[in-house]
Amino acid sequence: MKKVGFYPGCSLxxxxxxxxxxxxxxxxxxxxxxxxISDWNCCGATAAHSMNKELALSLSARILALAEKDGMKEIVxxxxxxxxxxxxxxxxxxxxxxxxxxxxxxxxxPISGNLQILNVMQMIDKFVVERLEEKVTxxxxxxxxxxxxxxxxxxxxxxxxxxxxDPQSMDILMKKAGAETIDWAYKTECCGAGFSVxxxxxxxxxxxxxxxxxxxxxxxxxxxxxxxxxxxxDMRRPQINEYLKAKIxxxxxxxxxxxxxxxxxxxxxxxxxxxxxxxxxx
Amino acid sequence: MEKHQDAIQELQxxxxxxxxxxxxxxxxxxxxxxxxxxxxxxxxxxHMLQTRDEELFQQLLHxxxxxxxxxxxxxxxxxxxxxxxxxxMDYLRELSAKEHKVNIESxxxxxxxxxxxxxxxFTGRLxxxxxxxxxxxxxxxxxxxxxxxxxMYSRGKLPLMPEMIKDKKGVANLFSRTLAK
Numbered sequence: 001m002k003k004v005g006f007y008p009g010c011s012l013x014x015x016x017x018x019x020x021x022x023x024x025x026x027x028x029x030x031x032x033x034x035x036x037i038s039d040w041n042c043c044g045a046t047a048a049h050s051m052n053k054e055l056a057l058s059l060s061a062r063i064l065a066l067a068e069k070d071g072m073k074e075i076v077x078x079x080x081x082x083x084x085x086x087x088x089x090x091x092x093x094x095x096x097x098x099x100x101x102x103x104x105x106x107x108x109x110p111i112s113g114n115l116q117i118l119n120v121m122q123m124i125d126k127f128v129v130e131r132l133e134e135k136v137t138x139x140x141x142x143x144x145x146x147x148x149x150x151x152x153x154x155x156x157x158x159x160x161x162x163x164x165x166d167p168q169s170m171d172i173l174m175k176k177a178g179a180e181t182i183d184w185a186y187k188t189e190c191c192g193a194g195f196s197v198x199x200x201x202x203x204x205x206x207x208x209x210x211x212x213x214x215x216x217x218x219x220x221x222x223x224x225x226x227x228x229x230x231x232x233x234d235m236r237r238p239q240i241n242e243y244l245k246a247k248i249x250x251x252x253x254x255x256x257x258x259x260x261x262x263x264x265x266x267x268x269x270x271x272x273x274x275x276x277x278x279x280x281x282x
Numbered sequence: 283m284e285k286h287q288d289a290i291q292e293l294q295x296x297x298x299x300x301x302x303x304x305x306x307x308x309x310x311x312x313x314x315x316x317x318x319x320x321x322x323x324x325x326x327x328x329h330m331l332q333t334r335d336e337e338l339f340q341q342l343l344h345x346x347x348x349x350x351x352x353x354x355x356x357x358x359x360x361x362x363x364x365x366x367x368x369x370x371m372d373y374l375r376e377l378s379a380k381e382h383k384v385n386i387e388s389x390x391x392x393x394x395x396x397x398x399x400x401x402x403x404f405t406g407r408l409x410x411x412x413x414x415x416x417x418x419x420x421x422x423x424x425x426x427x428x429x430x431x432x433x434m435y436s437r438g439k440l441p442l443m444p445e446m447i448k449d450k451k452g453v454a455n456l457f458s459r460t461l462a463k
Contacts, residue, residue: 010408047398154355
């Protein structure tokens with residue numbers, strides 16, 4: 001059993017509990033043990049960097065410092081927004097010694113800045129993909145739209161993950177799980193992000209355009225790697241359908257759920273029953 | 283005039299972004315999914331900063347645009363000059379809130395951010411019920427999404443109790459040393 005650090009982030013403990021369950025179940029199926037960072041806090045998300053830069057830096061820096069204190073060399077961060085915040089903050093601190101010192105003083109902990117931060121595709125690439133095809137017992141033979149959203153690929157010069165306009169990593173993994181991936185226009189367009197509550201109308205419109213393009217091109221499922229994208233596309237479907245004046249039933253699955261099902265995990269184990277738009281694939 | 287020269291200089295110092303590098307190609311606005319909701323598009327915002335006009339700067343602090351930017355980073359990734367517009371947006375938002383210049387139509391968005399941060403300040407992690415309660419208390423939108431909570435709860439997506447971290451004081455200190463300043 002290989003052990004790696006784990007930063008679930010707040011969503012995975014609440015509204016994205018099925019993401020948490022499916023990440024852990026998939027990891028376990030491939031002999032990977034994810035250990036949570038001791039006493040981790042929220043990364044601050046959009047709210048912190050919108051209201052105060054120093055606070056945003058400090059919240060993420062505290063998480064990075066705690067992981068280092070735990071002796072972790074790499075951490076898995078399934079939420080795309082947390083992955084983006086932690087990576088950007090580590091980069092900013094590493095490129096400004098004075099800032100790093102100031103923030104280190106703020107959190108009362110040293111930060112070396114050497115942590116390797118892996119998003120969910122990188123986790124799968126590193127620990128799962130080698131044995132993936134041999135372990136596929138019930139191939140996920142659906143036509144899927146791989147939706148990356150904003151924060152997995154941007155800003156490219158910091159994250160250096162995949163192509164910025166037409167990323168492929170999720171498509172490649174889904175094909176290995178047996179799926180057919182569609183070519184579509186909304187891979188990296190924004191879903192409305194943190195406006196779910198304060199500007200639901202904007203989420204309905206932006207997410208509506210995404211869901212409609214996927215549907216128009218014949219997708220049977222939308223695959224995501226971010227709790228915010230998932231909840232906007234799934235939980236806000238009534239508002240989306242109202243905006244589109246159509247009833248679109250395409251379910252929205254986390255990549256760990258789709259791959260989990262392909263390697264024989266049950267619908268229960270990957271939390272498939274927790275979606276608002278029913279996902280019946282098992 | 284003097285005062286404003288300082289404001290732009292301060293913006294450039296804090297963000298490391300040189301607003302003069304923008305040559306108005308418009309790619310940021312073309313790729314911005316919220317440009318049509320904004321009062322000033324991203325490229326117009328850049329132009330307004332370039333003029334170094336105090337009145338225009340004040341208009342930006344009072345604008346809807348700065349609060350509508352979702353930091354999706356599309357503008358910066360497509361900018362031929364790699365100008366970090368989201369970083370400028372963050373800076374203008376922080377200043378707008380600090381100087382009590384938040385656009386009246388954007389107050390719900392700011393209320394959401396504040397409720398979000400309050401939740402982290404008290405428990406260290408985001409507590410979704412606390413977030414929604416805090417947001418409703420600030421906006422009086424008491425009936426919004428009432429049908430959603432039971433559906434989330436029944437799916438195990440809405441814990442009733444917050445997860446408290448051990449070092450709550452340490453996290454609360456980060457707030458008092460930054461946000462309260």
